Amino acid sequence: MLGRLRRFCNPALATQTTHPVLAATTSRKALHTAPSLETKEYPQDSTDPYLYTTGRWLNRDKLQREARYIKFDFPALCAKAVNACSGATKVIRYEKKEGGFNRAFILYLDNGLRVVARVPFRIAGPRRLATNSEVATMAYIRSFTKIPVPRVLDWSDDDSNSIGSEYIIMEHVPGVQLHEKWHSMSPHQHMLCVKRVTFMMTEMAKLLFPAYGSLYFADAPIDPKSKIEFVNGFCIGPHCGTQYWDCNAGETRFYEERPPNRGPWTELQSYCSGLIDNGFSRIPRANNLVDELPYRGSVQEHLRLLSVSEKVITELIKAPMIQKVASPTLLHPDIHKRNIYVSEDDPSCVTAIIDWQSTSIEPTFVYANETPDLVEDPTADIPILEKLMLSPGEHPSNVDTSEGSVVEGPEEESARKRHETDVLTCKKTFEVILIGYARKLHDARAMDQTLLRPFRYCDASWRDSAAALRQELTELSQRWTELGLPGSCPYQPSLEELNEHAKQYEDFEGMQQLKMFLKRALDADADGWVPAENWEVATKEHQNIFAQWMESIRDSGSSEDRARKLWPFDQVKG
Numbered sequence: 118m119l120g121r122l123r124r125f126c127n128p129a130l131a132t133q134t135t136h137p138v139l140a141a142t143t144s145r146k147a148l149h150t151a152p153s154l155e156t157k158e159y160p161q162d163s164t165d166p167y168l169y170t171t172g173r174w175l176n177r178d179k180l181q182r183e184a185r186y187i188k189f190d191f192p193a194l195c196a197k198a199v200n201a202c203s204g205a206t207k208v209i210r211y212e213k214k215e216g217g218f219n220r221a222f223i224l225y226l227d228n229g230l231r232v233v234a235r236v237p238f239r240i241a242g243p244r245r246l247a248t249n250s251e252v253a254t255m256a257y258i259r260s261f262t263k264i265p266v267p268r269v270l271d272w273s274d275d276d277s278n279s280i281g282s283e284y285i286i287m288e289h290v291p292g293v294q295l296h297e298k299w300h301s302m303s304p305h306q307h308m309l310c311v312k313r314v315t316f317m318m319t320e321m322a323k324l325l326f327p328a329y330g331s332l333y334f335a336d337a338p339i340d341p342k343s344k345i346e347f348v349n350g351f352c353i354g355p356h357c358g359t360q361y362w363d364c365n366a367g368e369t370r371f372y373e374e375r376p377p378n379r380g381p382w383t384e385l386q387s388y389c390s391g392l393i394d395n396g397f398s399r400i401p402r403a404n405n406l407v408d409e410l411p412y413r414g415s416v417q418e419h420l421r422l423l424s425v426s427e428k429v430i431t432e433l434i435k436a437p438m439i440q441k442v443a444s445p446t447l448l449h450p451d452i453h454k455r456n457i458y459v460s461e462d463d464p465s466c467v468t469a470i471i472d473w474q475s476t477s478i479e480p481t482f483v484y485a486n487e488t489p490d491l492v493e494d495p496t497a498d499i500p501i502l503e504k505l506m507l508s509p510g511e512h513p514s515n516v517d518t519s520e521g522s523v524v525e526g527p528e529e530e531s532a533r534k535r536h537e538t539d540v541l542t543c544k545k546t547f548e549v550i551l552i553g554y555a556r557k558l559h560d561a562r563a564m565d566q567t568l569l570r571p572f573r574y575c576d577a578s579w580r581d582s583a584a585a586l587r588q589e590l591t592e593l594s595q596r597w598t599e600l601g602l603p604g605s606c607p608y609q610p611s612l613e614e615l616n617e618h619a620k621q622y623e624d625f626e627g628m629q630q631l632k633m634f635l636k637r638a639l640d641a642d643a644d645g646w647v648p649a650e651n652w653e654v655a656t657k658e659h660q661n662i663f664a665q666w667m668e669s670i671r672d673s674g675s676s677e678d679r680a681r682k683l684w685p686f687d688q689v690k691g
Contacts, residue, residue, distance in 0.1 A: 163213070163649065164213055165213075166191040166213065166220070166222070167186060167187055167188065167189070167191070168182070168186055169181075169182045169185035169186065169215060169220075170213075170215070170649060171214075171215040171648070171649060172646050172647055172648050172649050172652075173646070173647060173649060173652045174644065174645045174646050174647075175639070175641060175645030175646075175647065175655065175656070175659055175686040175687075175688045176644060176645035176685065176686040176687050176688070177366070177367055177645075177687060178645075178688065180366055180367050181366055181367075181646075183366075184238060184239060184240045184366035185215070185220070185238045185240070187220060187236055187238065187239075187282055188281065188282075189236060189280050189281040189282035190279065190280050190281050193279050193280045193281075194222070194234050194236070194280050194282075194284060194286075195207075195208040195211075195224060195234070197234070197271055197280065197284070197286060198224050198226070198232050198234050198270075198271075198286050199226065200271075201232070201270035201271040201286055202226055202228065202230050202232060202270070203228075204228040205226040205227060205228040205230060206227055206228075207226070207227050208224045208225065208226060208227075209225050209226065209227050210225045211223060211224050211225065217238075217240075218237060218238055218240060218241035218242075218359075218474065219235050219236065219237050219238060219241060219474070220235070220236050220238070221233055221234070221235040222234045222235070223289060230289075231289035232270060232286055232287065232288060232289055233267070233286070233287045233288070233289050234284060234285075234286045235284065235285050235286075235287070236280075236282045236283065236284050237282075237283055237474075239364060240359065240364050240365055240366050241359070241364075241474065242357045242358070242359050242362060242364060242474075242475065243355075243357055243362045243364065244276070244283075245274040245275065245276075245283065245337075245338050246274075246331070246333070246337070246338075246339070246354070246355065246357045247283075247357045247474065247475070248272065248273075248274040248283040248284075248285065249274040249333050249334060249337045249338070250331040250332055250333050250337075250354075250357045250476075250477075251285065251473050251474045251475075251476070252269055252272050252274075252285060252334075253332050253333050253334045253337070253351060254331075254332045254447075254473050254476045255267065255269060255473050256269070256334075256350075256351075257332055257351055258321070258473070261324060261348075262317075262320045262321065262324070263320065264317045264320055264321070264470060265290070265467065265468055265469045265470065266469065266470055266471075266473065267287040267288055267289075267290050267469060267471055268287065268288045269285060269286070269287050270286045270287060270288060271284075271285075271286040272284065272285045272286065274337075274338070290458050290468060290469035290471060291458070291460075291468045291469070292458040292459050292460050292461060292468035292469065293458065293459065293461055293464075294454065294455050294457070294458060294459075295310070295454040295455075295457040295458070295459050295464065295491065296453075296454035296455050298459055298464035299454055299464075299491065301464075302464050302465070304535070304538070304539040304542060305465075306463075306464060306465040307465075307491070307539055307542070307543055308542050308543060308546050309465035310459065310464065310465045310467065310491065311489075311491055311492055311543045311546045311547055312546050312550065313465070313466070313467050314452065314457060314467060314489060314491065315489075315492075315546065315547050315550040315551065316550060316554070317467070317470065318448060318449075318452065318489075318551075318555065318558070319550060319551070319554040319555040319558075321446075321447055321448050321449065322446055322447075322448065322481075322555040322557065322558050323554075323555065324446075324447055325445075326347070326353065326445040326446075326447065326478045327345060327347070327353065327383065327445070328345045328353045328380070328381040328382060328383045328445060328478065329356070329380060329381060329382045329383075329388045329445050329477075329478050329479060329480065330345070330353045330354055330355060330356050330379075330380040330381030330382065330477065330478055331353070331354060331355065331356050331357045331358075331380075331381075331476075331477045331478065332347075332351055332352075332353060332447070332476075332477075332478065333351065333352050333353070333354045334350065334351060334352070335347075335349075335350050335351055335352050337352065337354060339352070339354045339355065343355050343379075343380075343381065344381075345381050345383070353381045353478065354380075354381055355379040355380050355381060356379050356380045356381070356391070356477055357475065357477070358475050358477055359475070360395060360576060360577070361377075361379045361380075361391070361395055362379070363398075368399070368580075369401070370398045370399065371398060371399075371400060371401055371402060372398055373402060374397040374398075374400070374420070375394045375397045375398070376394075377394075377398065378390060378391045378394035378395065379391065385434050385440070385443050385480060386431070386434060388480065389427075389430050389431070389434060389572070390427075392430075392572065392575055392576045393423055393426060393427045393430070393575060393576070395576040396423045396426070396575050396576040396577065396578055396579070397420070397423055399576070399577070399578075399579040399580065400416055400419050400420060400423075400579050401416065401579075402416075403415075403416045403417070410624060410628075410679070410682050410683060411620075411621055411624065412582050412583070412584040412621040412622065412624040412625040412628070413582050413583060413584075414578075414582060414583025414584065414587075414621075415583075418583045419578055419579055419583055422578060422583055422586050422587060422590070423575065423578065425590065425607065425608050426571055426575040426578075426586065426590065428607035428608070429571055429590060429593065429606060429607050429608050430571055430572065430575065431607075432602070432604070432606070432607055433568065433571065433572075433602070435603075436568075436601075436602055436603070438564065438568070438601065439482070439568065441557070441560060442480070442481045442482045442485070442557055442560050442561040442564065443480040443481060443482060444480070444481055444557060445478045445479070445480070446478065446479060446480070446481040446483075446484065446557070446558075447476065447477070447478050448476070448479075448484050448487070449470060449472075449473065449476055450475050450476055450477070450487075451472065452470070452487075452489045453489060453490040453491070454490055454491055456470060456471050456472045457469075457470060457471075457491070458470075458471065480572075481557045481558060481561050482561045482564070482569050482572070483572070483573075484558065484561065485561040485562050485564060485566065485569055486562075486566065486569075486573075488547075488562075489547075491543065492543050492544055492546075492547040493540045493543065493544070548562075565600055567589075567592055567593055567596055567600065568593070568600060570589040570592075570593075571586075571589055571590060571593060574586055574589055582625050583621070584618065584621040584622045584624070584625040585625060587610075587618050587621075587622075588618070588622055588625075590608045590610075591608075591610060591615070591618065593606060593608070594606040594608045594609060594610065627683070628683060628685070631683065631684075631685065632685050635659075635662070635685065635686065638658065638662060639655045639658055639659055639662075640655070641655060645685070645686045645688075656688055659686065659688055659689065660688075660689060663684065663689040666680065666684070667680060667681075
């Protein structure tokens with residue numbers, strides 16, 4: 118879905134090796150001998166420490182892989198891990214795993230220990246700040262909650278170190294990933310696991326903070342003017358989420374309209390100003406704009422909609438119902454089965470929560486639509502951008518009941534009912550605990566999401582399209598009084614504007630449906646990512662589908678130029 122594009126890439130591909138580089142010198146020589154994308158085509162060796170090898174993209178492939186190339190001294194990283202573990206003398210083998218923002222190595226040491234050494238891609242966040250914040254957040258959670266988090270053995274946020282990259286070396290947490298155990302667990306174990314994870318969420322939700330932003334160590338390399346003193350050893354500083362920084366592959370920030378605004382913010386109005394200013398920073402200069410489809414919207418239209426959004430949000434935050442769920446709150450940004458480790462013997466017992474990168478202090482309502490994937494919720498109110506990206510089977514309304522569909526037998530019906538009961542029990546467990554121990558989270562989730570979507574989408578209108586943001590503003594305007602808001606909505610579209618919007622939104626929906634179709638047909642992520650082992654098959658199928666698409670366009674007499682612009686991926690011929 119479009120709301121999860123900041124998530125890590127599928128980390129399922131892992132390789133074990135006794136790679137020759139482990140025997141290399143730990144000098145800086147390794148930096149100069151690391152392969153380059155400019156001289157080496159896509160590598161067959163999936164153990165390569167420097168190049169991204171887990172997958173490829175059907176859109177902007179070279180750009181995406183270059184953004185994940187890291188030039189560093191891998192033997193020196195291994196030496197750091199050895200020095201951090203008493204009794205170890207060398208790394209005997211390693212596994213390489215890759216996500217969207219980091220490369221991790223599970224290092225096996227000769228003393229029987231395993232550690233995780235991780236280096237960030239340049240798209241992971243602001244230099245130094247992202248690493249400092251992640252380590253500080255884990256240290257804070259370990260100090261002020263009972264939540265099990267990995268113990269950091271060594272780290273550096275300064276890439277001028279001997280390794281040539283920022284890094285974090287952590288203990289390898291005990292247990293196994295929950296996703297490996299979930300399907301073999303009993304309903305009772307499911308319920309117990311949900312209960313324990315939810316109580317961990319409530320522990321985080323109860324922590325108090327004086328501002329919105331990101332946690333850092335008190336001596337973090339931050340301008341003193343951008344630091345807010347906190348408990349001993351920690352401070353709150355600029356938000357280090359990638360959405361606030363010019364570090365995204367293929368996306369340039371522009372600050373002609375307004376200067377960077379990354380916090381920290383001591384009150385809700387200034388936090389919302391940061392969202393709007395961030396939205397302005399994505400909009401390019403008009404003279405740099407290439408021809409686009411109408412639903413994307415002109416530069417002038419985006420500027421107008423952001424100005425309108427600023428007025429709308431200023432009125433929204435005055436409402437008591439918003440103020441009630443706006444306190445600064447720290448929550449793990451991505452609690453799902455791959456980030457939860459459980460006991461091998463009793464998978465209902467949580468042994469660790471991993472991947473704290475980009476954890477930040479946000480208004481509580483930011484987490485309103487975040488439900489752990491171990492709590493399936495098919496009746497949730499899904500934002501429009503996510504509704505359009507659902508694939509069949511992801512929502513009950515998509516069940517095929519037409520003639521010719523598979524008819525359930527007694528066994529299938531019984532299994533389905535057991536599953537539904539299991540899901541309902543997990544959902545109720547989750548919600549009851551939130552009501553009793555983190556009421557603000559429950560209240561935010563119970564709100565009509567129409568109230569919250571302008572906050573959620575205003576800073577990304579240029580990425581998602583003017584039609585997407587205008588749709589949210591229009592729905593809010595039409596339901597303003599019904600939602601209990603005083604006065605009238607600052608956005609009052611004319612009938613002419615609504616008619617034009619209807620046409621543009623139809624194009625936008627068509628684009629999302631096309632992406633959804635390609636995602637299913639090619640077994641790809643929304644951005645076109647496919648596992649490396651599927652690349653050849655996916656590219657051939659992509660070419661076939663595109664050829665059929667263009668043939669249908671020609672047969673219909675529609676514009677081929679427009680059809681090419683509508684196509685979301687660039688790995689096509691002709």
